[in-house]
Amino acid sequence: MAKVTLLTVAFATLICAPVQTEAPATANIDLALNKMDAYIGDAMQKTGVPGLAVAVVYRGQVLFLRGYGLRKLGETAKVDPDTVFEIASVSKPIASTIVASLVGAGTVSWDDRIQSLDPDFALSDQTANQQVTIRDMFAHRSGLPTGAGDVLEDLGYSRPEILRRIRLVPLAGQFRETYHYSNFGLTEGAIAATLKTGQSWEEVAQRQLYAKIAMHSTSSRYSDYENNPNKAALHYRHGNVFSNWFVREADSEAPAGGVSSNVRDLANFVKLQLDDGVFDGQRIVDKAALDETHKPEICAAVPGPLPPGKCPGSFYGLGWNVGKDATGALRLSHSGAFDLGSATAVYLVPSERIGIVVLTNGTPVGLPESVCLSFLDFYRYGSAQVDYLKALKPVFENLMKETQDSSPDYSKLKPPTNPSPHRQLSAYKGTYVSPYYGKLQIDIDQDRLIMRLPPRGTCYELTPWDGDTFTYYFASENTGVARRGVKFLDGDKQLLVENLAIVNDGVFTKAN
Numbered sequence: 224m225a226k227v228t229l230l231t232v233a234f235a236t237l238i239c240a241p242v243q244t245e246a247p248a249t250a251n252i253d254l255a256l257n258k259m260d261a262y263i264g265d266a267m268q269k270t271g272v273p274g275l276a277v278a279v280v281y282r283g284q285v286l287f288l289r290g291y292g293l294r295k296l297g298e299t300a301k302v303d304p305d306t307v308f309e310i311a312s313v314s315k316p317i318a319s320t321i322v323a324s325l326v327g328a329g330t331v332s333w334d335d336r337i338q339s340l341d342p343d344f345a346l347s348d349q350t351a352n353q354q355v356t357i358r359d360m361f362a363h364r365s366g367l368p369t370g371a372g373d374v375l376e377d378l379g380y381s382r383p384e385i386l387r388r389i390r391l392v393p394l395a396g397q398f399r400e401t402y403h404y405s406n407f408g409l410t411e412g413a414i415a416a417t418l419k420t421g422q423s424w425e426e427v428a429q430r431q432l433y434a435k436i437a438m439h440s441t442s443s444r445y446s447d448y449e450n451n452p453n454k455a456a457l458h459y460r461h462g463n464v465f466s467n468w469f470v471r472e473a474d475s476e477a478p479a480g481g482v483s484s485n486v487r488d489l490a491n492f493v494k495l496q497l498d499d500g501v502f503d504g505q506r507i508v509d510k511a512a513l514d515e516t517h518k519p520e521i522c523a524a525v526p527g528p529l530p531p532g533k534c535p536g537s538f539y540g541l542g543w544n545v546g547k548d549a550t551g552a553l554r555l556s557h558s559g560a561f562d563l564g565s566a567t568a569v570y571l572v573p574s575e576r577i578g579i580v581v582l583t584n585g586t587p588v589g590l591p592e593s594v595c596l597s598f599l600d601f602y603r604y605g606s607a608q609v610d611y612l613k614a615l616k617p618v619f620e621n622l623m624k625e626t627q628d629s630s631p632d633y634s635k636l637k638p639p640t641n642p643s644p645h646r647q648l649s650a651y652k653g654t655y656v657s658p659y660y661g662k663l664q665i666d667i668d669q670d671r672l673i674m675r676l677p678p679r680g681t682c683y684e685l686t687p688w689d690g691d692t693f694t695y696y697f698a699s700e701n702t703g704v705a706r707r708g709v710k711f712l713d714g715d716k717q718l719l720v721e722n723l724a725i726v727n728d729g730v731f732t733k734a735n
Contacts, residue, residue, distance in 0.1 A: 250575065250602055250603055251602065251605065252281050252286065252577075252602060254601060254602075254605060255598055255599075255601035255602035256279065256286060256287050258598075258601045259277070259279075259287060259289075259594075259598060259601075260289075262594070262597055262598075262601075262607075263275060263277065263291055263594060264291070266590055266593060266594060266612055267291060267292055267590070269612060270585070270588050270589075270590050270612065271460075271463065271464070271465055271585070272292070272458075272465065272566075272583050272584070272585035272588065272590050273292050273293045273294075273295070273296050273458050273465055273584055273585055274290070274291065274292035274293050274294055274301075274302040274306070274455050274583065274584045274585075275290070275291045275292055275302065275581065275582065275583045275584075275590070275591075275594070276289070276290045276291070276302050276303070276304060276306055276308065276455075276485065276486040276581070276582045276583075277289055277291075277486060277579065277580070277581045277582075277594060278304070278486035278487070278489060278490035278493070278579070278580050279490075279577075279578070279579050279598065280490050280493040280494050280497060280576075280577070280578045280579075281576065281577050281578075282576045282577075283494060283497070283498060283576065285490045285494070288304045288486060288487060288490060289304060290302035290303040290304055290306055290486075294306055294453070294454065294455045294456060294584070295455070295456040295458075295467055295584075296456075296458060296465065296466065296467055297467070300453075302455060302584075303453070304485060304486050304487045305440065305453055305485050305487055306453050306454065306455050306485055307440055307448055307451045307453060307454045307455065307483050307484060307485050308454070308455045308483065308484065308485065308565060308567065308582040308583075308584060309448060309455075309457070309471060309473070309482075309483050309561060309565045310482050310483065310484050310489075310559050310565070310567045310582060311473075311480045311559030311560050311561050311565055311566075311567055312406075312479065312480050312557060312558065312559035312560065312567075313482070313489075313557055313558070313559035313567045313568070313569055313580070314443075314477070314478060314479060314480050314481060314482035314559065315361075315409060315478075315479055315480075315542040315543075315557060315559075316496075316516070316542040316543050316555075316557050316569065317428075317432070317482055317492065317542075318361075318409065318413045318428075318478035318479065318542055319361055319516040319540075319541045319542025319543065320432060320492070320495070320496070320508060320513065320516065320542075321413070321427060321428050321431050321432050321478075322357065322361070322412070322413060322416045322541075323500075323508050323509070323512040323513045323515065323516055323541075324431040324432065324507065324508045324509070324512070325416055325417070325420070325427075325431065326509070326512040326515070327500075327508055327509025327511070327512035327513070328509070330416075330419055330420065331357065331416045331419065332357075333356070333357055333358040333361075333512075333515055333541070334356050334357070334358055335356060335357055335415075335416075336353070336354065336355065336356050337352075337355050337356065337357070337360065337411065337412070337415050338352065338353060338355075340357075340415040340416070340418050340419070341411070341414065341415040341418055343387070344386055344387075344389070344390075344411055344415065345389070345390040346365065346366070346367070346389070346390065346394065347390055347391065347392060347393055347394060348366065348394050348398065350398070351365065351366055351394060351398040354398070355398070357412045357415060357416050358412075358515075358520070358541065359398075359399060359412075360405075360408045360409055360411055360412025360413075360415075361409055361412050361413075361516075361520075361541040361542050362402075362520035362521050362539055362540065362541055363402050363403055363404050363405055363408060363409065363521070363523075363539055364398070364399050364400070364401065364402060364403075364520065364521045365394075365398065365403075365405065365408045366394035366395060366396050366397065366398045366401065366403065367389065367392065367394060367395070367403060367405040367407070367408040368392065368393075368394070368395030368396075368403050368405070368726060369395075369403050369404045369405060370405075370701060370725050370726050371389055371392045371405055371407055371408065371726055372385045372386070372388070372389055372392075372405075372406065372407035372476075372726075373406060373407070373700070373701040373725070373726075374660075374699070374701050374702065374723055374725055374726065375388060375659075375660070376406075376407075376473075376475045376476060376700075376701075377699035377700055377701050377702065378660070378676055378677060378678065378679070378681075379678055379679045379681070380475070380677075380678055381475060382410070382414075382474070382475040382476070382477075384678070385407055385475055386407065386410070386411055386414070388659055389407060389408075389411070391658055391659045392659070392726055396526065396527075397528055399521075400527075400528035401521075401526055401527060401528060402521045402522060402523045402525075402526065402539060403526070406476045406479040406480055407476060407479070409478060409479045409542070410475075410476045410477070410478050410479045412478075413478035413479075414478070424443060424477055424478055425442075425443045425444050425477060428443045428477075428478075428482075429442075429443075432492075432507070433488075435502070435505075435507050436491045436492065436494075436495055436502045436503075436507060437488070437491055438484065438488035438489075438491055438492065439488065440484065440485050440487070440488055441482065441483065441484040441485075441488045441489075442482070442483055442484075443477040443478070443481055443482055444474065444477070444481075445472040445473065445474050445481065445483070447483065448483035449470075451483075454483075455565075455582070455584035456564070456584060457469055457470065457471055457561065457563050457564025457565055457584060458564045458584055458585045458586065459562075459563050459564045459586055459704070460564075460585060460586035460588065461704070465564075465585050465586070467564070468563075468564075468698075469563040469564060469698065470563075471561045471563050471564070471565070471700060473561075480559065480561075484582075485582070486580055486581075486582060489569070489580045489582075490580065492580075493569065493571065493578040493579075493580055495507060495508065496513075496555070496571055496573075496578065497571060497573060497576045497577070497578055498576075499513065499514075500512075500513040515540075515541060516540055516541040516542055516543055517540055517543060517545065517553070517555055517573070518540050518541075518545065519538030519539070519540055519545045520538065520539060520540050520541060520545075521538065521539055522534030522535075522536075522538055523536070523537050523538055523539040523544065524536030524537055524538075540555075542557070543555045543556070543557055544556045544557055548572060548599065548603075549603075549608070550603065552572055552574045552575070553572070553573055553574060554570065554571065554572050555570070555571040555573065556568065556569065556570045556571070556595070557569055558587075558591065558592060560586075560587035561586075561700055562586055562587070562700055562701075562703070563586070563698075563700055564584060564585060564586055565582075565583070565584060565585070565586075566583045566585060566586065566587035566588070566590060566591050567580075567581065567582045567583065567591055568580070568581050568591035568592045568594075568595050569581075569595070570595040570596070570599060572599065575602075577599070577602065579594075579595050579598050579599070580595075581594045581595055587619055588616070588619055589611065589612060589615030589616060589618070589619045590612070592611065592615060593611035593612045593615060596609070596611050597611055630702075630707055630708060630721035630722050630724065631707075631708060631721070632703075632705035632706060632707070633688060633694040633705075633706040633707065633708060634705060634706040635705075638688070639688070639689045642687070642688065642689040642690070643689055643690035644690070645687050645690060645691060645693070646691070646715075648667050648670070648672050649667065650714075650715050651665050651672060651711055651715055652665050652666060652667055653665055653715070653733050653734070653735050654733070654734045654735050655717070655718045655731030655732060655733050655734065656731055656732055656733075656734045657723075657729075657730065657731045657732070659726075660677055660723060660729075660731070661677035661678055662677050662734075663675065663676060663677055663718065663720070663731050664680065665685075665718070671684055671685075672684070672685040672693065673685070674695060674709060674720075676720075683695040683696070683697065685709055686706075688708070691710060691711040691712075692708055692709070692710045692711075693708070693709045693710075693711075694706045694707065694708055694709065695707060695709060697722055701725065702722040702723075702725070703722075705722075707720070707721050707722040708721040708722075709721070712730070715733060716732065716733050717730055717731065717732050717733065718730070718731045718733070719731075
């Protein structure tokens with residue numbers, strides 16, 4: 224899920240505190256680069272992540288560009304600098320850079336209201352809906368809860384339909400005062416910003432950024448990733464074993480998590496950031512518009528509003544995590560992850576004109592962040608100041624649990640000793656409706672109860688558990704990989720799909 228970029232914010236206080244009291248050693252880029260191969264090899268062995276690619280940019284030059292491991296387990300093709308990965312939420316700073324290019328050109332302003340650009344979009348709160356801007360959406364301060372729209376994406380709804388249904392989601396916090404990471408909030412901000420151009424987001428991304436800075440293998444369309452012969456497959460971590468089980472198509476949230484790229488292209492993106500919007504001597508993005516993306520907008524370390532100057536950790540800017548390193552220098556970063564098998568990270572220290580981007584093809588375990596942070600320590604101090612893999616392991620494990628569906632995984636529960644019998648299957652048959660999720664169909668096929676989930680009518684067999692409770696196997700980015708519960712309530716008048724109760728209540732009412 225792209226949502227796992229929350230991890231960068233969550234462990235900010237852990238990794239941003241000064242860890243060395245004496246003056247740092249003279250920065251040494253050669254020493255740092257020489258330590259990379261050994262560190263990455265050891266880290267990959269410890270984590271089991273199949274493949275990794277890394278690029279380092281320093282003072283306008285790409286000094287390190289390498290691939291490690293395999294594109295896909297069970298095959299022999301190796302990762303190289305041109306291997307394309309799904310970069311998940313590292314798409315967000317790319318999206319804010321694209322919008323910055325439109326702001327610099329005078330097409331839009333960061334403070335343009337969404338309603339004036341896209342009157343068809345609405346938030347559930349009318350006051351917030353009238354005031355929310357592109358800036359609010361990119362800073363995750365619209366009040367939309369984390370996860371709004373994500374499960375609709377899992378089910379297969381299109382981007383326009385997901386954005387239309389966002390109006391049914393109650394806001395989770397105070398408008399402009401609370402931080403709630405929202406893939407589809409940021410997506411709407413990006414889409415609204417491009418409407419005046421008359422082109423799709425994907426076309427604008429190609430025209431405004433990818434084509435201008437030689438990001439030849441970068442795309443905001445899943446089909447381009449899928450059709451690329453040199454691509455890294457996703458690998459899901461089950462227990463301690465990585466396996467290529469799933470695919471992840473993120474076109475509906477392309478600005479927030481749907482970009483595919485390689486480290487060769489992303490090195491150019493890092494150069495653009497560190498050189499204030501200039502690439503190979505040409506102004507690509509207006510400096511003032513790009514600078515706005517690098518400024519703190521809201522405290523991302525705590526969920527509630529805080530008095531000015533009281534944020535205990537990292538801030539969020541416009542598509543970037545904004546913080547300070549141990550020396551007090553500005554540090555920009557973003558992580559990206561799909562639980563189904565991709566983890567990425569980018570870290571920049573603009574004052575040093577140094578940046579690093581790491582792409583991996585496995586469920587997030589902290590490897591990209593550990594490589595980035597260790598490299599920056601190698602550069603600044605000569606050695607890693609923290610065992611980042613060890614420090615981040617419990618953080619990632621806990622946050623993965625928190626961000627995943629909290630409903631019971633029935634495969635891990637002890638079945639009832641004397642389960643109550645279910646009623647005649649015909650009693651459950653019918654159409655059930657949720658305003659948010661749409662129409663769900665319960666059918667019977669050869670004495671089996673079948674659930675067809677909207678919008679595609681995908682079939683799932685319901686297995687009896689106890690009385691009116693059934694279970695089914697469901698795998699998705701936002702609800703995890705597990706056997707979940709389906710409960711018929713009030714006789715046969717309602718149906719609760721437990722893993723759909725992330726944002727709304729997951730209850731469908733019988734229509735016939």
